[in-house]
Amino acid sequence: MKMKNLILSASALSMMFALTSCSPKAEGNGTANAKNPLDMVTSGNAEVLEVTGAPHVPAPVGDRGPKKWIVNLETTEIIEEIEPGVKFTYWTFNNTVPGSFIRVRVGDEVELRLKNSANSVLPHNIDLHAVTGPGGGAEATTAAPGQEAVVSFKALNPGLYVYHCAAPPVPMHIGNGMYGLILVEPEGGLPKVDREYYIMQGDFYTKASETTAGLLEFDNDNAVAEQPDYVLFNGKKGALLGKNMIEAKVGETVRMYVGNGGPNLTSSFHVIGEIFDNVYLEGGSTVTHNVQTTMIPAGGAAIVEFKVDYPGEYVLVDHSLSRAFNKGAIGKLKVTGEANPIIHSKVK
Amino acid sequence: MKTQAFYIAFSLFAVLFTSCEQQNAVKKQRHDVQNSDLQKTISTTKMAYISGGEYMPFYGAIDSNEVYVAPFLMDERQVTNAEFLKFVTDNPQWRKSNVSRIHADTNYLKDWVSDLELPKNAKSDAPVTNISWFAAKAYAKSVGKRMPTLDEWEFVAMADTDTVNARDKKTYSSSIISLYMQKDRQYNSVKQSKPNAWNVYNMFDLVWEWTDDFNSILTVGDSRTGTNEDKNLFCAAGGSSATDVNNYAAYMRFAMRTSVKARYCISNLGFRCAKDTIIE
Numbered sequence: 001m002k003m004k005n006l007i008l009s010a011s012a013l014s015m016m017f018a019l020t021s022c023s024p025k026a027e028g029n030g031t032a033n034a035k036n037p038l039d040m041v042t043s044g045n046a047e048v049l050e051v052t053g054a055p056h057v058p059a060p061v062g063d064r065g066p067k068k069w070i071v072n073l074e075t076t077e078i079i080e081e082i083e084p085g086v087k088f089t090y091w092t093f094n095n096t097v098p099g100s101f102i103r104v105r106v107g108d109e110v111e112l113r114l115k116n117s118a119n120s121v122l123p124h125n126i127d128l129h130a131v132t133g134p135g136g137g138a139e140a141t142t143a144a145p146g147q148e149a150v151v152s153f154k155a156l157n158p159g160l161y162v163y164h165c166a167a168p169p170v171p172m173h174i175g176n177g178m179y180g181l182i183l184v185e186p187e188g189g190l191p192k193v194d195r196e197y198y199i200m201q202g203d204f205y206t207k208a209s210e211t212t213a214g215l216l217e218f219d220n221d222n223a224v225a226e227q228p229d230y231v232l233f234n235g236k237k238g239a240l241l242g243k244n245m246i247e248a249k250v251g252e253t254v255r256m257y258v259g260n261g262g263p264n265l266t267s268s269f270h271v272i273g274e275i276f277d278n279v280y281l282e283g284g285s286t287v288t289h290n291v292q293t294t295m296i297p298a299g300g301a302a303i304v305e306f307k308v309d310y311p312g313e314y315v316l317v318d319h320s321l322s323r324a325f326n327k328g329a330i331g332k333l334k335v336t337g338e339a340n341p342i343i344h345s346k347v348k
Numbered sequence: 349m350k351t352q353a354f355y356i357a358f359s360l361f362a363v364l365f366t367s368c369e370q371q372n373a374v375k376k377q378r379h380d381v382q383n384s385d386l387q388k389t390i391s392t393t394k395m396a397y398i399s400g401g402e403y404m405p406f407y408g409a410i411d412s413n414e415v416y417v418a419p420f421l422m423d424e425r426q427v428t429n430a431e432f433l434k435f436v437t438d439n440p441q442w443r444k445s446n447v448s449r450i451h452a453d454t455n456y457l458k459d460w461v462s463d464l465e466l467p468k469n470a471k472s473d474a475p476v477t478n479i480s481w482f483a484a485k486a487y488a489k490s491v492g493k494r495m496p497t498l499d500e501w502e503f504v505a506m507a508d509t510d511t512v513n514a515r516d517k518k519t520y521s522s523s524i525i526s527l528y529m530q531k532d533r534q535y536n537s538v539k540q541s542k543p544n545a546w547n548v549y550n551m552f553d554l555v556w557e558w559t560d561d562f563n564s565i566l567t568v569g570d571s572r573t574g575t576n577e578d579k580n581l582f583c584a585a586g587g588s589s590a591t592d593v594n595n596y597a598a599y600m601r602f603a604m605r606t607s608v609k610a611r612y613c614i615s616n617l618g619f620r621c622a623k624d625t626i627i628e
Contacts (some may be wrong), residue, residue, distance in 0.1 A: 030628065056516065086531055089529050095381060119531055119532065119615065120613060121528060121531055121616060122528070122600060122603065123604055123606070123607030123608075126408070142606065143607065143614060144604070144608045144614055144617075145609040145614050145615060145617075146455060146614055146615060147607070147612065147614075150376070167602070167603045167607075168599040168602065168603045169596045169599040169600065169603075172596055172599075172600075209526060210523065210526040210531070211526065211527075211530065212530070217525075217526065217529045218525070219522075220521065220525060220594065220596050221522070222523055231578075237370070306607050321363045
């Protein structure tokens with residue numbers, strides 16, 4: 001009797017829970033079930049959105065309602081090592097390649113302030129593939145050195161999107177590192193996982209600087225021929241190797257937001273020794289399962305998810321393997337924990 | 349009743365009208381002060397004779413025809429800090445503390461220590477920067493010259509050290525891009541590098557330069573869209589409108605021109621003067 005009651009109340013509780021979690025997240029929503037993102041009303045005053053450099057991503061949106069955000073990005077031209085001992089002239093959003101990860105939800109309204117550093121040589125702008133409107137914001141945001149341009153937009157479509165500089169010559173601005181990702185989560189947020197990482201591939205075309213020894217700079221001829229010297233994850237050789245390896249523990253679920261800035265190559269993204277349980281194809285809403293290698297076009301992205309079941313170092317590659325072996329498109333995920341010999345064991 | 353309403357409306361209109369007139373008068377007055385009462389000086393800058401000719405603009409020839417550039421004279425180098433200091437000394441209305449915000453934004457001569465003191469450590473023979481288009485135009489007028497047109501400037505820019513039209517050389521664009529990649533070049537002195545085939549110095553290695561009609565090519569900042577009607581002349585990175593899609597150096601100059609307004613003052617944007625000449 002007692003037991004029966006307990007079961008009953010437990011099932012009632014779980015039913016209630018299920019009901020609540022299914023009902024629309026009404027916080028801040030004007031209408032009960034706003035399907036059209038344009039009808040999603042934001043609440044509160046605009047706040048500055050926290051953005052992060054790779055391989056980190058900001059906290060999930062969870063079940064919050066639509067809000068107003070201010071996103072600050074600064075375009076810069078900096079010299080940093082592309083591999084130990086070799087420097088390269090990078091053009092960036094917020095001094096990192098890829099640029100800062102922007103994380104919002106459908107219905108959010110964003111005021112993006114693009115400041116071009118006063119010591120930039122060139123004008124820059126931003127085209128966000130998540131934005132509906134002329135040039136994806138590029139038309140509104142062209143900023144001369146030392147100037148600031150502002151565009152506001154409403155996130156209408158959920159998905160993982162590339163943003164990049166679209167100032168001419170575009171292949172050069174992208175080729176020097178001017179790209180990043182913006183994630184627009186659906187209402188209620190993406191399912192919870194244990195680990196999230198931000199990875200972006202890019203191809204680099206270089207030649208020795210005519211004036212500065214030991215410095216590489218963009219080479220137009222190689223870019224036009226689409227023959228890169230480097231194909232890299234997160235802008236640098238070894239950005240995900242050694243002490244920069246990304247990590248997870250056995251039993252955890254890992255989600256990678258993988259983008260491809262290009263400017264030219266399509267990535268065949270693969271993690272050696274893992275199978276993607278879920279792939280949000282091209283960063284959109286279609287989820288496929290049990291994928292070995294997923295194509296990520298230049299100017300495109302994908303979300304891949306998998307549970308790590310066995311300890312070890314898992315190698316991330318562009319499976320166009322000369323890029324991995326010879327041009328740098330390689331990284332590592334280090335998984336620690338108990339080994340289950342049924343999953344994998346060396347027999348002899 | 350009706351007439352009363354009419355009178356009220358009329359007098360309101362009259363007031364509005366008068367205040368507008370007054371405002372315009374004030375604006376005009378300010379403009380005149382800044383531009384007409386210029387103290388004239390004689391410029392000693394050497395000018396190169398540019399014999400002119402037909403050339404294919406990188407952008408902007410609506411029907412893709414060549415454009416004729418008439419013979420003219422162009423300053424062999426940019427206007428320097430020292431020269432601009434003399435200009436503002438002679439013309440108080442163009443000093444940092446006096447300049448109107450209509451004619452120059454807050455970055456005008458921003459690194460100058462005071463109205464009549466160059467930036468600390470600035471070379472007097474480095475090109476003046478952080479000056480607006482209005483200021484450049486006033487300076488040119490004060491020395492009895494004018495600014496070069498975009499076509500004139502680009503015509504001269506076709507030259508390398510050996511030939512007046514080096515556009516087809518493989519190294520032409522790439523060597524300019526190498527220069528454009530470097531920061532802080534604007535602090536160097538003029539005439540330290542080789543002149544081009546017209547005997548003009550520093551076309552690429554120090555600063556961007558204002559041209560008289562810099563905004564005549566109304567490209568949008570986004571480089572890939574566009575039709576001729578919109579004058580959005582960059583299409584798929586210039587594929588359809590640019591006459592030489594591999595000339596990335598020219599793209600960069602046009603991108604720069606597109607991003608500025610006449611009152612902007614930018615730390616790597618200077619100018620040089622030009623002058624009409626009589627065909628010999």
